Amino acid sequence: MQSKPAAAPSSLKFGTSGLRGLVVELNGSPAFAYTRAFAEMLKEDGSAAASRNVVLVGRDLRESSPSIAQLCCAALHEAGLEPLDCGALPTPALAYHGMRFGIPAIMVTGSHIPEDRNGLKFYRAQGEIDKNDEASILAWHGRLGIDSVPEAARTVRARTPDIDLVAAYKARYSDFFGDGALKGLTVGVYQHSSVARDVIVATLEALGARALPLGRATSFIPVDTEALREEDEVLARQWAGEQSLDAIVSTDGDADRPLISDARGMFLRGDLVGAITAKALGADAIVTPVTSNSALEESGAFGTVLRTRVGSPYVIAGMAEAIASGAQAVVGFEANGGVLLGSDVVRDGRRLAALPTRDAMLPILCALGEIVAQGRSLADIGAAFAFKAAASNRLQNVATDRSAAFVARLQQEETFLAELMAPLGGVAGINSRDGLRMTAKNGEVVHFRPSGNAPELRVYVEAVTQERADDLLAWGLSVAGKQVA
Template identity: 50%
Template sequence: MKFGTSGLRGLVADLVGLPSRAYALGFVRHAMALAPQTREVLVGRDLRSSSLAISEDCRAAIGYTGLTAVDCGAVPTPALALEAIRRGCPAIMVTGSHIPDDRNGLKFYLPHGEISKADEAAIAAQVASLGDAVLDSLSQAAVGKDLQTLSVNAAYVARYVDVFGPQSFAGRRVAVYQHSSVARDLMVDILRGLGAEVAAFGRAAHFIPVDTEAHEPEMVGYIAEIARTGQFDAVVSTDGDADRPLVADETGVIMRGDVLGLLTAKLLELQTIVTPVTSGSVVERAGGSGEVVRTRVGSPFVIAAMETAAISGKAGIIGFEANGGVLLGSDAIWQGRALTRLPTRDAMLPILACLLAIAKWEKPLSAIIGDLPVGYALADRLKDIPSSLSQDFLDQISQDVTFSDAYFKTVGGIRAVDRLDGVRFSLNDGSVVHYRASGNAPELRCYVEAQTKERAVKLLSWGIEAARTQLNSKQTLHIQR
């Protein structure tokens, strides 16, 4: 198990039982060291098959410390974070986000919001310091019989309905792809609460790992089929824990996550944009007169940069990632009403921003996006790649100039290299190829950007196959050794 781009991740077999209890205990001890007055910890979960058992392990660990574990049930991650901030208490979310059902994870929240990289290190140190006697008694700790529960979903719905107004989406028709998103019913409630006519599709009886960044062909086809009916202004969905959105326009074309974030910033007139290096250069081209701050991939890095911006006196702060998750770093004003800051990834805000944009600018979503100089950006991944193998490849292509020049010879010369997170190559024609290892799963990700769709498609296909060839040769060499 390890901390990834957002939270702790691992195989279910490595999480259930004592490991989850140990990390929950480490987190609670860290939270109590920061705020000794802490009396309760909220616990939420997504809908994957192992999440209930792991949430019970977390509640047992919280009870072991003498604090009250409050079970919030199945809840979107941003809704849990919002309630933790409101109550001024820590929270634990059991979720693996978009990764397969044989994996899961934990996300931790302090009273001010999502934990930082420094907090991750402190939690890991707490876990490492647990002695055998503590671990033995922790493994036998029982979940309290007097279960305290709390529903936080209504407050999350009200957050948006109260600010944007019950008739904001009057006349809009929206398709909701429900699958196994923990927000599958809340999406419908919020959209209907804002006046939209909603049709729900694809509710799943088992967990489906929907990745909002690297789209599976089956999902793309399903969403296009819904859109082809011509009945909807948009097709919307989220990943498993509802911190990443998925939005397709009225033609069924899925919008890029960075474009969703940019559209949200424009709609709410937020001028300080914080986004990782995986977001496209459209952010600078269409970001207006505001400031754009680039970070490494992962919400802790985005949050840290947003906090720095706030300390320096910046206003109108928004963060977003290429996966579409939007983080509100300062209050936003909509028609005189304040949408309070929520510094964790949220899927609903960019979904709602798209529909608000349709009403405000009186254009279909495809035309609104067509007005932005978005270019074409695509992403894919090579699965089941050990992190050590990915790192060997990244080290070589980043540091060996002779190798990288030969590697890119067939697709264009290298103009610039950015090593902030993975390695990002800008080619002579303005195209981009970016490789990085996933922080959440054993995957090597490839991101490309080009001026035409044809160039982007070819570049992504080449980027994946070229990396596959190199990784296969490295794996063969490793086996021979």
């Protein structure tokens, strides 16, 4: 009897941003099957009934997204739920509508990854799914055993919402910031293939700014706010040199992470953008992963700084913890720039409702608003936080068990840790919340962290100057490479 050939490894995997993988593997029965699994989870725990069996479906501007969204709608329909086709819109706009009206949602997006890949972001009515939900979806996926798409799925036509979700999203911010809030500013909008490219222009103009569309693309461009392409940095400096701009703003593909440069075309770090946003909103507590700059505590700008593991689910849990501890205004953010509003914020009699999912529009408007409020350049506003110079990179194709063993050895063997950190004068403190973050006696930081969704060992460093940070990163990659080889 011949044994059945082993199935080829799939690229489809859950991470902190939902299910992702190659388009050729997702666009077909997998998209249909995972959506059916999500639907069964909602039915099982009563969430579907609570939303009157309605589920929102949105998408980004990738070429593959419309057909994958169609499969999602068909799977929901087969499960006895009613999909609402929300079209192309920013992820936070979809999530905002879902949370306002208690409706689950699915966003078809690969965010910043290349166009040959795509993904599904699943939202409960309360917000992003957590790890328990992920496990439930995977369990239902295995139980259903779907390996083909019914012919009838191709003919399912979902109705559209009665409310203009994009208009409601824009109104959320124009109502809070108020007419003329950005009057006098000239802002370049790097449009590329962001699903929010027109929304940003319209919102800035509604608030009184002069918005100049730049770099609109006809095909998808994978703009990663954590790992900028050299051509994006060159374009920003070129645009800043050609025109008198107060800032250049953009987002990743699905508009849940911002990209903001100062008047010189120099992009701000994501955690610095988060800090500017939190201070502008009067946050008394911020929640951010251990990878964000250590100057956040040293700045004294915030009453509470709560550190978490890397990933928005951990930041969301941390925001809930901060609120339970008595914080009044809570802002969460990641080193990639995604900002989450954990509590309602009231300013000048206007209320901005909590939106505990990553959003690019809020930090963009807060950063620009601070230019007007302080009468200073964005570069000067950022410099006031005195962030340390930082750098990061990764060792690829490193098995997770090898990365974990290296970090565990550092945690458990004092002699090994002392020898490794001797060139920096020894260890002053460690944080083992996610990997191992070591602060040297000279104030420099070296952080080794096994990736949560790829066979990689990530290395982060902080130093006084960028030149030193770059040298420190090279050293960190070298010593780690020898240990995990």
